[in-house]
Amino acid sequence: MGVAKLKKAELYYHKSVHEQIAAILQESGACQIISTVEENIKPADIEALISKTDEKLADVRYLTRTLSPLYVDPVPALDRMLGERDEVTMSELEQLAAKTDLKAVSESIRSLEHEIGEVKSKLSEARTNSLLLSDLKFFAYPLSVITEGTRTLTALIGTIKAENLSGLDAALGDFSKFAQDSELIIAPHNEKDKSQDIYAAVIYSRSIDSEIREVCAKNGLSIIDVPAALTGTPEEEQGKYSASITELEAKESELAAKLKDSAQENMPAIQKLSDYYNSLSTRYNGMAKSEETESTMLTKFWIPVNKSQELSEKINAVSTDIELVMNDPAPDEEPPSLLNNSDTVKPFNVLTELYSSPTYRGIDPTPLLAPFFWIFFGMCLGDAGYALVLFGTIMYVLKKYKKLSGGTKEFIRLFLFCSVSTFIYGVISGSFFGDFIDAFLPPLVPVKNALMLVDPMKNPMQVLGISLLLGVIHLMFGLLIAAYDKMRHGEFIDAIGHDISWFLFIVGLCLLGVAMGGMLPAHFQQIGAAMAGLGAVIIFLYAGKGERNIFKRIISGFLALYGATSYLGDILSYSRLLALGFGSAVIGVVINLLGGLASDIPYIGWLVAVVVIIGGHIFSIAINLLGSFVHPLRLQYVEFFGKFYTGGGEPFTPLTLSQEYVNVKA
Numbered sequence: 001m002g003v004a005k006l007k008k009a010e011l012y013y014h015k016s017v018h019e020q021i022a023a024i025l026q027e028s029g030a031c032q033i034i035s036t037v038e039e040n041i042k043p044a045d046i047e048a049l050i051s052k053t054d055e056k057l058a059d060v061r062y063l064t065r066t067l068s069p070l071y072v073d074p075v076p077a078l079d080r081m082l083g084e085r086d087e088v089t090m091s092e093l094e095q096l097a098a099k100t101d102l103k104a105v106s107e108s109i110r111s112l113e114h115e116i117g118e119v120k121s122k123l124s125e126a127r128t129n130s131l132l133l134s135d136l137k138f139f140a141y142p143l144s145v146i147t148e149g150t151r152t153l154t155a156l157i158g159t160i161k162a163e164n165l166s167g168l169d170a171a172l173g174d175f176s177k178f179a180q181d182s183e184l185i186i187a188p189h190n191e192k193d194k195s196q197d198i199y200a201a202v203i204y205s206r207s208i209d210s211e212i213r214e215v216c217a218k219n220g221l222s223i224i225d226v227p228a229a230l231t232g233t234p235e236e237e238q239g240k241y242s243a244s245i246t247e248l249e250a251k252e253s254e255l256a257a258k259l260k261d262s263a264q265e266n267m268p269a270i271q272k273l274s275d276y277y278n279s280l281s282t283r284y285n286g287m288a289k290s291e292e293t294e295s296t297m298l299t300k301f302w303i304p305v306n307k308s309q310e311l312s313e314k315i316n317a318v319s320t321d322i323e324l325v326m327n328d329p330a331p332d333e334e335p336p337s338l339l340n341n342s343d344t345v346k347p348f349n350v351l352t353e354l355y356s357s358p359t360y361r362g363i364d365p366t367p368l369l370a371p372f373f374w375i376f377f378g379m380c381l382g383d384a385g386y387a388l389v390l391f392g393t394i395m396y397v398l399k400k401y402k403k404l405s406g407g408t409k410e411f412i413r414l415f416l417f418c419s420v421s422t423f424i425y426g427v428i429s430g431s432f433f434g435d436f437i438d439a440f441l442p443p444l445v446p447v448k449n450a451l452m453l454v455d456p457m458k459n460p461m462q463v464l465g466i467s468l469l470l471g472v473i474h475l476m477f478g479l480l481i482a483a484y485d486k487m488r489h490g491e492f493i494d495a496i497g498h499d500i501s502w503f504l505f506i507v508g509l510c511l512l513g514v515a516m517g518g519m520l521p522a523h524f525q526q527i528g529a530a531m532a533g534l535g536a537v538i539i540f541l542y543a544g545k546g547e548r549n550i551f552k553r554i555i556s557g558f559l560a561l562y563g564a565t566s567y568l569g570d571i572l573s574y575s576r577l578l579a580l581g582f583g584s585a586v587i588g589v590v591i592n593l594l595g596g597l598a599s600d601i602p603y604i605g606w607l608v609a610v611v612v613i614i615g616g617h618i619f620s621i622a623i624n625l626l627g628s629f630v631h632p633l634r635l636q637y638v639e640f641f642g643k644f645y646t647g648g649g650e651p652f653t654p655l656t657l658s659q660e661y662v663n664v665k666a
Contacts (some may be wrong), residue, residue, distance in 0.1 A: 008326070083402075155205075161220055183203045360649060369640060373641070391416065429456055501542060508527075576635075588617065
């Protein structure tokens with residue numbers, strides 16, 4: 001158990017069977033291809049396949065991007081996320097790809113999109129012009145006077161601040177060339193509001209066009225460009241646009257419905273083809289890492305030992321002209337790491353992977369952290385009622401969703417396991433939906449009290465002591481693991497000086513303190529003092545082992561002993577186990593109290609109480625579930641891993657089939 005043993009495989013085969021070989025490697029889901037060529041150098045045959053697949057993917061991505069927002073998926077989003085998807089084989093997808101003309105579908109949708117775009121553009125223009133015409137109703141003449149003019153007259157129209165209106169009027173009146181057949185027309189407005197924008201039109205002789213425009217500009221009139229197509233009166237033109245808008249809106253709705261129908265018709269196939277072509281792209285890009293000669297290819301890959309025999313049989317069945325050589329990793333090679341734990345520990349793999357994968361020859365911390373995380377989670381959530389809700393919900397999900405992917409299923413099982421520790425701690429701490437039993441089920445109080453071993457509400461110091469004790473055990477276990485890891489690599493002095501010494505010092509101090517407090521027999525004082533003293537001496541001597549100067553060695557020793565303060569801080573971090581469990585219990589008590597108060601409301605009190613209690617506890621479960629996951633995880637990553645684990649391994653990433661929309665089977 002731990003990190004799976006891998007073999008390094010070298011596969012020699014003729015180019016004529018490279019597609020069959022690629023399919024076998026991908027469908028096995030157990031081969032991580034090793035690149036043996038430069039990134040920009042690809043076998044010619046495979047490069048052609050990549051190019052062809054990328055063309056198909058371009059159409060698939062365009063169609064997915066365009067049609068997905070319009071597609072009404074018959075499978076609810078949550079169900080699809082939890083694996084309730086169609087199951088298809090690669091051969092079925094190949095048949096679907098052969099009979100689906102993606103290019104034709106893509107061109108059809110592009111044409112429809114273009115048509116919709118044109119209609120939208122016309123509709124936007126029509127609405128803009130209609131809005132403008134509604135503002136120009138004060139202009140009683142045909143708009144052709146503005147857009148075209150007559151032989152002798154022309155006009156302009158614009159907006160002006162009410163406070164500038166008198167200035168414009170005066171300027172035009174003073175203008176000697178402003179003939180009597182010219183006119184300033186003002187739109188109706190509120191004369192008291194001097195800050196409003198007012199529409200105004202000026203009709204004048206063509207001969208003074210430039211002068212009029214200059215006067216208008218100087219006096220604050222912002223001239224509006226009236227579209228040349230507008231020639232009738234504002235009322236006549238607006239009537240035309242109203243009819244045009246109605247027609248365009250109908251056309252837009254018709255085209256949108258057509259596009260939506262196309263989405264419903266095509267998206268099921270497009271989703272399947274998306275997984276198909278993504279699988280092919282992954283396959284070909286993986287195989288592009290192979291070396292080639294004129295007629296043969298060499299593909300190297302890592303494979304777990306327990307999968308090697310099955311793969312070998314499948315490959316040898318393709319052709320007799322294939323050579324598959326498997327060897328153990330060389331001492332100077334660093335293979336990727338694949339966690340291989342028992343069914344009990346496997347759900348906890350995700351906790352290690354969230355931090356960093358172990359190196360191939362390093363320690364897999366998953367079995368070591370699993371029991372501690374299990375206990376810590378239970379103490380943080382700490383409510384038997386919440387545990388039952390969590391357990392029941394997870395069992396329902398596992399029973400309903402049979403097609404859950406491996407990673408999702410294991411992550412859900414992690415919480416299933418942790419619901420057990422939560423229930424146990426909830427029982428021994430007397431928490432069942434907070435104080436629900438005390439508040440609403442008095443006959444069960446004796447049973448609850450009989451099972452209680454700790455009471456965080458009445459005796460928090462007891463739980464704090466347990467939390468800190470668990471912290472000491474957790475940290476010391478980490479030191480022992482670190483010592484073991486050094487010893488198996490022959491670093492005995494470092495193991496004793498860096499890890500065993502601190503173990504002796506911390507444990508010795510704990511025994512000394514507990515014995516002096518009367519919780520252990522008196523002779524443990526001598527044992528604790530001896531352990532702490534021996535540990536301190538080793539720490540002091542080891543810290544200055546690289547220094548030749550006696551004074552520097554002494555200073556290094558004292559500085560090393562000062563590191564005990566960091567261990568004290570680490571141990572105190574475990575007080576969060578008390579804090580979160582206590583917080584969960586208090587929230588439950590408050591919810592029950594509010595429910596009890598609500599029940600006193602006449603007539604509907606019982607209904608309000610039920611809503612408050614059920615809704616409150618659902619909220620409490622959700623918020624405390626998050627904290628119960630994050631904080632124990634922090635204790636693993638910071639306090640525990642900090643003592644022995646560095647990670648840094650390359651995760652094992654095999655060549656696999658894409659399964660975003662459907663479950664693709666070999």
